[in-house]
Amino acid sequence: MTQKEILNTTGQVFNIQKYSVHDGPGIRTVVFLKGCPLSCKWCSNPESQSFKPQLAYNAGKCLTLSKCLRCAEVCTAGSLTQGEDDKIAVNWDTCTNCMACAEACPAGALINYGDEMTVKDAIDSVEKDAMFYARSGGGLTLGGGEPFAQPKFAIALLKEAKRRYIKTAVETCAHVQTETLIEAGQYLNFVMMDIKSMNPEKHKEFCGVTNELILKNLKALRAAYPKLKIRVRTPVVPGFNDTPEDIQAVVDFIKDLDVEYELLAYHRLGTQKYTNLGREYPMGNVSLDNEVFLPLVEIAKQVPNYAS
Ligand code: SF4
Numbered sequence: 001m002t003q004k005e006i007l008n009t010t011g012q013v014f015n016i017q018k019y020s021v022h023d024g025p026g027i028r029t030v031v032f033l034k035g036c037p038l039s040c041k042w043c044s045n046p047e048s049q050s051f052k053p054q055l056a057y058n059a060g061k062c063l064t065l066s067k068c069l070r071c072a073e074v075c076t077a078g079s080l081t082q083g084e085d086d087k088i089a090v091n092w093d094t095c096t097n098c099m100a101c102a103e104a105c106p107a108g109a110l111i112n113y114g115d116e117m118t119v120k121d122a123i124d125s126v127e128k129d130a131m132f133y134a135r136s137g138g139g140l141t142l143g144g145g146e147p148f149a150q151p152k153f154a155i156a157l158l159k160e161a162k163r164r165y166i167k168t169a170v171e172t173c174a175h176v177q178t179e180t181l182i183e184a185g186q187y188l189n190f191v192m193m194d195i196k197s198m199n200p201e202k203h204k205e206f207c208g209v210t211n212e213l214i215l216k217n218l219k220a221l222r223a224a225y226p227k228l229k230i231r232v233r234t235p236v237v238p239g240f241n242d243t244p245e246d247i248q249a250v251v252d253f254i255k256d257l258d259v260e261y262e263l264l265a266y267h268r269l270g271t272q273k274y275t276n277l278g279r280e281y282p283m284g285n286v287s288l289d290n291e292v293f294l295p296l297v298e299i300a301k302q303v304p305n306y307a308s
């Protein structure tokens with residue numbers, strides 16, 4: 001690809017988050033790419049799962065029909081009607097995600113999750129904070145969704161960031177083509193990769209796919225890049241992988257691969273997003289107690305590079 005072709009490569013992005021301190025070392029800008037091959041029941045970014053732009057509605061911001069009504073006037077599908085408290089209601093079954101209402105809404109109550117962007121526009125935005133990266137050891141993180149589910153765009157972003165001396169990281173579910181991961185490795189400083197469970201049936205039940213490709217990809221990436229900094233992460237989810245046996249199985253798989261390890265405690269921060277997308281939260285009312293989580297951390301510490 002020529003430099004011009006790299007800069008003009010386009011992809012679907014649903015957010016660019018500045019000043020993040022939780023997505024890799026230092027201060028980072030996270031570019032969130034749309035689309036994911038998994039459908040984890042606890043996903044805290046459900047707006048990321050579809051590969052296409054997707055409408056969301058935050059009723060708390062609606063100005064009420066008696067004061068506004070702009071959205072209903074532009075909806076040719078007739079999907080916006082009067083709901084509770086004089087606010088609109090979305091008929092999710094008939095909505096075509098045309099986004100006319102999101103453009104018309106003056107209150108930000110109707111939101112379009114998904115915009116086509118060029119590599120140039122995305123990296124220009126990231127580069128604006130280069131001063132913070134230099135001071136903190138931060139840089140660009142690709143998140144999602146699954147960044148490598150848009151392989152051409154993701155690799156072009158990483159390559160261009162590298163060319164501009166911006167350090168790079170990725171958060172990946174690793175259920176991607178092995179060739180994509182290996183090609184991307186040459187442009188990456190840090191990889192955060194989930195291993196959610198060693199049990200293929202449970203993995204399929206809770207994430208929609210089995211885990212074989214993910215496990216294969218971790219080994220392939222480590223073999224191709226022995227010095228690359230890789231952090232394996234396991235989100236601990238009640239009823240899915242919250243037993244000592246579950247975590248011990250992951251530890252046994254990774255402990256000789258020279259990777260960092262981290263357990264992430266289940267949280268419910270994304271539940272409101274499901275309502276905003278017209279979906280039900282698949283996990284119901286479960287919670288994770290510290291009495292369950294903390295002993296699992298002790299098991300995880302068998303990995304020499306446990307990230308505490
Ligand atoms: S996205 Fe389009 S079809 Fe859906 S509610 Fe808005 S205007 Fe109507």
Ligand code: SF4
Pocket residue numbers: 061062063064065068069070071072088104105106107108109110
């Ligand atoms: S355009 Fe926005 S603020 Fe106005 S009625 Fe529709 S959702 Fe409410």
